[in-house]
Every structure is written in C-alpha cells, then in structure tokens.
C-alpha cells in the first residue's frame with residue numbers, strides 16, 4: 155500500500171495537485187485611480203502602482219498564479235516590477251514570493267515577516283531582501299508610498315500601505331471586507347490588537363479614502379468603521395463570559411453571532427470558527 159502511495163506521489167507531485175485548484179482562476183484588475191489598481195484572483199487582494207518608474211506590487215497570492223498575475227500586470231504596464239511588498243506572512247499573500255524573487259524582483263516586508271518566513275525554511279528567493287521595523291517609505295511613480303507596522307493584530311506583523319496624496323490604502327488582512335476576519339493567534343495575532351489596529355487606521359483616513367481590503371471588494375471608511383464596531387460589540391459580549399470562566403465549548407453553545415448569520419456568516423470563516431479565535435484570544439490575554 156505504501157509503495158502505491160509513493161508511486162502516486164511520484165507521478166502526481168504536489169505542484170500538479172495544487173495547480174488544478176488554480177486552473178480556472180482569472181486575475182482581474184479594478185482601476186482605483188490613475189496608475190493604481192486592485193488585482194484579484196485567489197487569495198489576498200493585491201494592489202499595484204504603475205508609472206514611469208515601474209511597478210510596485212502589494213502581495214502575490216499563491217505560487218501557481220504567478221504567471222497569470224504577471225500577465226495581468228503586463229496588460230497594464232510594460233515596465234518592470236521593482237518591488238513586491240508583503241502585508242504579512244500568510245501564504246495566500248506571499249506564495250508567489252519565490253517565483254518573483256527568482257526574477258530578481260526585490261521583496262520588502264516587516265522584520266517579523268522576514269523572521270517568520272525564514273523560520274519556515276522557505277527558499278532564499280522567497281525571503282524579503284529589505285525589511286523594516288516601524289515605517290518605510292517608497293518613492294516611486296511620483297507617489298509617496300508609506301508602509302506602517304501594526305503589531306499583534308491579524309498576525310504579529312501586519313502592515314498597512316498608504317498611497318499618500320492619492321487617498322488610497324491597502325489594509326492587508328486587518329480588514330476582511332467579506333466576512334469574519336481570521337486571527338492567527340499562533341503567530342501573535344490578537345482580537346483586541348486587531349480592534350486597536352483598525353482604530354488607528356481609521357484615525358489616518360477620511361470619508362473619501364478608498365480601501366483595498368485583504369479580502370473582499372474595494373471599500374471605504376464607513377465600512378471599515380462598521381466592521382470595527384461589530385468586532386468591538388462581539389468583544390464586549392465575550393469578555394464577561396471569560397470573566398465568568400466559561401470554556402470555549404460553553405461559549406459555542408450560546409446563541410451568539412445570530413444577527414450576523416446572513417452577512418458575515420456567509421463569508422469564508424464560519425461564525426463558530428471566528429468565536430474560537432476571538433474567545434481564545436481573550437482567554438490568552440488573561441493568563
């Protein structure tokens with residue numbers, strides 16, 4: 155039996171299995187303003203700036219999609235990609251790093267994204283070649299592209315990218331526009347940290363700001379405010395339960411999140427799964 159399995163693995167290496175999943179994925183480009191686009195395929199939303207200096211790319215989804223992503227960018231600009239910036243380490247945002255690194259495109263990210271990817275033993279080419287600890291600014295295509303670090307939120311090291319003067323931002327996965335957010339507690343994520351990070355982002359934007367969320371459709375400040383209001387409401391419902399010492403099993407049995415069943419409940423992350431992240435995060439903070 156074992157031999158048969160080995161043979162199957164030899165005949166169908168993992169890359170081919172993985173490829174199948176992405177065969178039908180199309181990369182679409184949504185214009186935001188002159189030279190700024192959101193790209194979508196499968197995985198985290200990408201953002202790009204194109205212009206006289208070249209292409210600045212935010213995130214790169216999964217490795218099997220790299221050729222499609224490059225083709226989509228080619229349709230918009232014949233200039234070279236200078237940088238890819240990773241908003242955080244998750245593979246639906248960094249899976250294309252190795253392919254792009256092998257093309258000598260410079261990968262930039264927060265120090266902790268570098269550390270996390272390095273600890274996962276990814277190939278050298280998939281690692282950021284530039285990393286930063288607080289803020290970093292790119293000067294390209296006549297833009298000031300400022301990247302800011304938000305600790306312990308969706309992960310231990312989330313960045314938000316501000317296209318200053320154009321009033322466009324990319325939030326990475328601090329903002330899940332289409333459902334419950336994922337909180338990667340194992341990698342330093344925190345529910346209250348996420349709420350605080352979004353509060354800080356909200357202070358830096360205005361009613362006209364166009365937001366590229368980590369997942370979902372183009373958005374705005376009103377939607378981000380509503381998102382954070384819902385997160386705060388859930389946080390305020392869960393903290394007294396933690397005070398009472400309820401276990402996660404008890405919490406899941408309660409009629410929580412019912413009002414979001416037809417909205418966030420239809421997203422990728424189930425309400426019950428979200429409750430587990432959220433409640434475990436609250437319990438962890440009390441230890």
Ligand SMILES: [Zn+2]
Nearest residue numbers: 242244308327
């Ligand atoms: Zn993520």
